[in-house]
Amino acid sequence: MPFRYEELVTPRGRPYVRVHVSGDIDIRDAEEYVAKFLGPYLRRHVLSVVASGTEYTARARKHLLAMNDAGPHATVTNSALVRTAINLMTRSQDNPNYRVFADELAALAWLDEQEA
Amino acid sequence: MSLTISHARIHELLNVLVTAGSGDYDVRVRLEENEDALLDVEMGINYLLDELIDRRDQNEAQEEELLTRARQLARQQEELVQALSTPVIVVWPGVLALPLVGRIDDARAATITSALLERVTAEQATHVILDLTGVAAIAGATMPALLRMVRAIGLLGARCLLTGIRPEVAPQIVELGGDDLHVRALAQLSDALALVLADKGVLDQPHR
Incomplete structure (x- = not known):
């Protein structure tokens, strides 16, 4: 499974979903991911930690754009390749609810500032 | 963000673009x-290539689907044409009529003969009326095929009558040896039916 979900609370007490992402993400994985955040986790704050070496198929990349309708979403990665992939995927979206960070604490601080 | 222009990376980019091109x-x-x-x-660039492959695969799948559909339609059309080309009608018990339309080549003649002989046997037909009203001209292979059909009907013990022979078709039949068969020819299908029914004693003898 490329996704591992945890329900946690930020230092300021806001609940959020932390997702660890790794491996190859295909369309089925992307559909499952989007379904979670447009379904049971709708409007929940999301922190996705994407491991180095994570790759997305073309169809998965397109499907993940539907996450635009989900709640505030911070991604943490220290891989230039993953960051570039995410930048390319989200380039045309200009979504103020989504940001990429290199540091998890900074990401959590940003999430805490976002309205639900 | 910094930009490290490396000759090797630019070279590789160009190689990929040329290859993709x-x-x-x-x-x-x-x-x-x-x-x-x-x-x-x-x-x-890699993402663009992913997209091109995805589109190519979709196009190939659609092309395959269209080809399958076209083959299916061609098969259905062939079946329909075959069914329409042998409309054997029982005009009276033991009397079959077959209106022939269009060009009859060897293959079509074989199909018609096979279907007709099957019906002659099944209906225990005594008479078969071949109506040529819809045959405007007889192609090279049509007459021999038609003559074989008439002979085969005779071998099953049924009598064959030709109707609706057009003036321009009659000389062709003579030229191709059709008159050697001594098949009775009449102007219209109704004339043939009247003759047959008279033979069977159902009607008074018509003028011959």
Whole structure:
């Protein structure tokens, strides 16, 4: 499974979903991911930690754009390749609810500032 | 973001673009963890190639689907044409009529003969009326095929009558030896039916 979900609370007490992402993400994985955040986790704050070496198929990349309708979403990665992939995927979206960070604490601080 | 222009990376980018330009979309730019804007371009090109492959696959799948559908339609059309080309009608118990329309080549004649002989046997037919009203001209292979059909009907013990022979078709029949069969020819299908029914004693003898 490329996704591992945890329900946690930020230092300021806001609940959020932390997702660890790794491996190859295909369309089925992307559909499952989007379904979670447009379904049971709708409007929940999301922190996705994407491991180095994570790759997305073309169809998965397109499907993940539907996450635009989900709640505030911070991604943490220290891989230039993953960051570039995410930048390319989200380039045309200009979504103020989504940001990429290199540091998890900074990401959590940003999430805490976002309205639900 | 910094930009490290490396000759090797530019060279590789160009190689990939040239290869893709020749139609090989399987080629990819080798990516490394470089924190610079050129990585966006390199990955962007790879994503574009992914998209091209995806579209190519979709096109191939659609093409295959269209071909399958076209083959299916051709088969259905062939079946329909075959069914329409042998409309054997029982005009009276033991009397079959077959209106022939269009060009009759060897293959079609074989199909018609086979279907007709089957019906002659099944209906225990004594008479078969071949109506040529819809045959405007007899192609080279049509007459021999028609004559074989008439002979085969005779071998099953049924009598064959030809109707609706057009003036321009009659000389062709003579030229091709059709008159040697001594098949009775009449102007219209109704004339033939009247003759047959008279033979069977159902009607008074018509003028012959």
